[in-house]
Amino acid sequence: MNAIGKNILKMRKQLGMTQEELAGRLNVSFQAVSKWENGVSLPDVSTLPLLAKSLGCSIDSLLGYAVEQRIISDYESRYSTDEYYWGVKPSDMCFEVMKLLPPTRALRVLDIGCGEGKDAVFFAKNGYKVSAFDITQSGIDKAKRLAEKHRVNVNFFKADVRDFRLESEFDVLFCSGVLHFIPNELREEIFENYRTHTAEDGVHAMNVFVKKPFIAVPPDKDSRNFNWRSGELFGYYTDWLLHRCDEVIFDCNSGGVPHKHCMDGVIAQRID
Numbered sequence: 001m002n003a004i005g006k007n008i009l010k011m012r013k014q015l016g017m018t019q020e021e022l023a024g025r026l027n028v029s030f031q032a033v034s035k036w037e038n039g040v041s042l043p044d045v046s047t048l049p050l051l052a053k054s055l056g057c058s059i060d061s062l063l064g065y066a067v068e069q070r071i072i073s074d075y076e077s078r079y080s081t082d083e084y085y086w087g088v089k090p091s092d093m094c095f096e097v098m099k100l101l102p103p104t105r106a107l108r109v110l111d112i113g114c115g116e117g118k119d120a121v122f123f124a125k126n127g128y129k130v131s132a133f134d135i136t137q138s139g140i141d142k143a144k145r146l147a148e149k150h151r152v153n154v155n156f157f158k159a160d161v162r163d164f165r166l167e168s169e170f171d172v173l174f175c176s177g178v179l180h181f182i183p184n185e186l187r188e189e190i191f192e193n194y195r196t197h198t199a200e201d202g203v204h205a206m207n208v209f210v211k212k213p214f215i216a217v218p219p220d221k222d223s224r225n226f227n228w229r230s231g232e233l234f235g236y237y238t239d240w241l242l243h244r245c246d247e248v249i250f251d252c253n254s255g256g257v258p259h260k261h262c263m264d265g266v267i268a269q270r271i272d
């Protein structure tokens with residue numbers, strides 16, 4: 001289902017309106033509404049103002065932009081303090097990558113959704129040639145300050161993982177805690193782009209939150225996170241060498257309410 005279809009369904013239900021009632025207001029058939037909600041077709045652009053009015057929302061929020069703005073501003077404000085929200089200790093995945101591909105030459109690393117730059121700076125300090133991007137300006141600014149403090153060079157830039165595509169090759173693609181921002185319909189294309197722009201023997205180190213029926217939806221989960229199926233990430237690497245491919249459940253206290261998350265992680269290597 002696309003974002004607009006999901007939003008129409010959600011907002012219509014919140015208002016307790018039937019598909020027939022919504023269709024009547026828009027002068028379309030209820031089958032048309034059903035098709036929008038199921039992602040089979042999209043409403044005509046000329047219908048959007050009346051559709052938004054009937055659902056009591058803005059066109060932006062119907063299209064999902066209001067929500068996206070909220071993700072960005074949440075992270076922007078988290079990163080606007082002097083404290084490093086995620087700390088400055090590198091993720092364990094960095095060490096796994098280093099073991100597999102030690103920096104015997106200036107191997108090219110891309111950190112996707114780098115946040116405040118702790119992992120990117122770690123790789124740079126260890127001799128890798130690092131590029132890294134995030135959607136937040138405050139994250140990028142802070143990451144640059146961290147790199148300056150450690151006197152290393154990192155090519156930090158602002159980009160959206162949904163739009164950004166690789167045009168040159170990398171030896172390592174690193175992505176921690178970010179893939180849930182990629183909607184289902186873009187995944188195939190994005191992973192194809194990442195895979196084809198990975199050097200021979202190159203490595204992908206990635207993780208993603210996954211949905212499990214026996215784990216309650218986290219209290220602070222919001223609709224902007226796109227669900228990944230358990231095992232879905234591994235499916236992109238069936239023809240690569242899997243050095244690690246696992247699923248862990250861990251406790252979390254974000255939002256002040258103890259709950260659990262399930263995360264799939266993969267370290268895969270392209271072998272021709």
Ligand SMILES: C[S@@+](CC[C@H](N)C(=O)[O-])C[C@H]1O[C@@H](n2cnc3c(N)ncnc32)[C@H](O)[C@@H]1O
Nearest residue numbers: 075086113114115134135160161176177178181
């Ligand atoms: C859980 S944090 C992880 C940050 C970093 N990878 C780390 O482990 O410290 C998720 C990051 O994804 C970034 N993000 C969210 N949506 C994004 C998008 N569409 N494109 C790029 N980055 C995005 C956020 O700004 C945030 O820095």
